Amino acid sequence: MTRAEIHGRLDLDRDTWDEIVAHARSDFPFEVCGLLAGRDGQIEQIYRVPNAARSMTYYSMDPQAMLHAFNDMDDHDLELIAIYHSHTHTEAFPSPTDVELATYPDAAYLICSLQHDEPHLRAFDIVDGRITERLVHLDGEPVTDPAADPA
Amino acid sequence: MSIEVRVPTVLRTHTDGEKRVTVEGATLAEAIDDLEARYPGLGDRLRDDEGNLARFVNVYVNDEDVRFLGGQQTELADGDQIAILPAVAGG
Numbered sequence: 001m002t003r004a005e006i007h008g009r010l011d012l013d014r015d016t017w018d019e020i021v022a023h024a025r026s027d028f029p030f031e032v033c034g035l036l037a038g039r040d041g042q043i044e045q046i047y048r049v050p051n052a053a054r055s056m057t058y059y060s061m062d063p064q065a066m067l068h069a070f071n072d073m074d075d076h077d078l079e080l081i082a083i084y085h086s087h088t089h090t091e092a093f094p095s096p097t098d099v100e101l102a103t104y105p106d107a108a109y110l111i112c113s114l115q116h117d118e119p120h121l122r123a124f125d126i127v128d129g130r131i132t133e134r135l136v137h138l139d140g141e142p143v144t145d146p147a148a149d150p151a
Numbered sequence: 152m153s154i155e156v157r158v159p160t161v162l163r164t165h166t167d168g169e170k171r172v173t174v175e176g177a178t179l180a181e182a183i184d185d186l187e188a189r190y191p192g193l194g195d196r197l198r199d200d201e202g203n204l205a206r207f208v209n210v211y212v213n214d215e216d217v218r219f220l221g222g223q224q225t226e227l228a229d230g231d232q233i234a235i236l237p238a239v240a241g242g
Contacts, residue, residue, distance in 0.1 A: 033239065049239075060240040063209040063216045070159070070236055071214075074170075080160070083239055097242030101207060104161055104237065 001145060002093040007132040010082060010108045010123040014139055016043050021119045023048055024086035024112045031059040033085040035069050036110070037078040045078055051085075058097065059085045082123065084110040091115055092122040094131055102126035108134050120145070154182050154227055157234040158193070165193035174233075179212065180223035182233060197235065207238040 012020075016036065023032050033051050038044040047069035050062040073080060083104060087095075092113035094102075102109060105127045113120040121143065123134040136143045156172050158165070166172050174189065176182030187194025199205050203223075210217045211234040217225050227233075 035239075053240075058240070058242050060238065063211070063218075063236075063238070064214075066239060067209070067211055067214060067216075067234060067236060071234075074157075085241060095242040097240075101238070101240045101242075103207065104239070106160060109241075 001091060004093075004124065004131045004133040006135055007125065008134045009137050009142075010110065010134040011041060011137045011140070012043065012121070016046060017121065017138055019046050020084055020110070020112050020121065024088075024114055024119065027051070027054075028086075028114060029056050029088045030054050031056065031086050031088060033059040033061055033083070035066075035073075035080060036082040036084060037069075037073045038081050039078060041081065043081055045073070045076070047072070056088055080104065080107050082108040082110045084112060087111055087113045087115065089115060092120045094124055094126055099126055099129055099131065110136075152177060152227065152229045155230075155232045156182070156186060157232065159236055161237060162193060162196060162235065165190045165196075176227055178223065178227060179210070179217060179221075179225040179233070182227060183223065207240065209236045209238055210234070211236075 031051055034049050035047040036043045049065045051059040052062040053060040092111040108123045109126050110123045121136050123136050125132050152175055154174050174182050174185040176185050183194045183197050197205055197208055212225050213232055
């Protein structure tokens with residue numbers, strides 16, 4: 001498993017976690033993507049955004065759906081907390097493309113890997129090409145690596 | 152001609168934190184020029200080195216992606232709204 005320096009955390013509740021995993025599985029083997037918004041680091045809203053690329057190795061948020069999500073955040077005074085996407089065949093670590101195209105330095109990049117039976121979620125900050133990890137907490141408890149990840 | 156521009160959080164360093172700013176222009180190209188004149192650096196974020204719309208920035212007029220309108224030649228009317236969002240993509 002590829003590691004990065006750990007800085008901070010990302011808190012998810014069980015419903016949000018389940019929703020992301022369900023979304024990721026819904027279009028397997030293609031990558032899915034979406035946005036998490038809320039207040040003070042607490043996630044209140046999930047936006048599933050269609051992957052305009054519908055690819056197994058690439059995602060690109062549908063511009064129209066993405067705008068609607070951001071407008072909705074604006075209307076409800078929610079801030080963007082995280083951008084999530086799935087990796088269907090690789091580990092939950094940012095790919096070179098993820099790093100190259102990361103344009104939201106204030107958001108966490110949450111990756112849901114379906115590489116193994118057990119889904120694996122990890123979160124990162126990607127700023128100026130540098131990756132640091134935010135330890136994902138589920139209902140307040142740090143998430144440990146599933147044993148199924150021998151890499 | 153007064154055009155409102157919604158500025159995303161990530162670009163508000165150019166506007167002193169303002170969420171919405173006003174520019175003038177009869178076309179999107181003119182509005183981007185005016186945006187650059189008023190908020191140096193911001194207009195340039197929307198174009199590549201050749202002056203084309205940047206590939207990984209979405210620009211919308213009245214919630215329509217300008218790639219499906221007239222690109223930078225898209226005509227603007229008083230009260231139109233421009234929105235800007237860096238694209239979200241990866242691998």
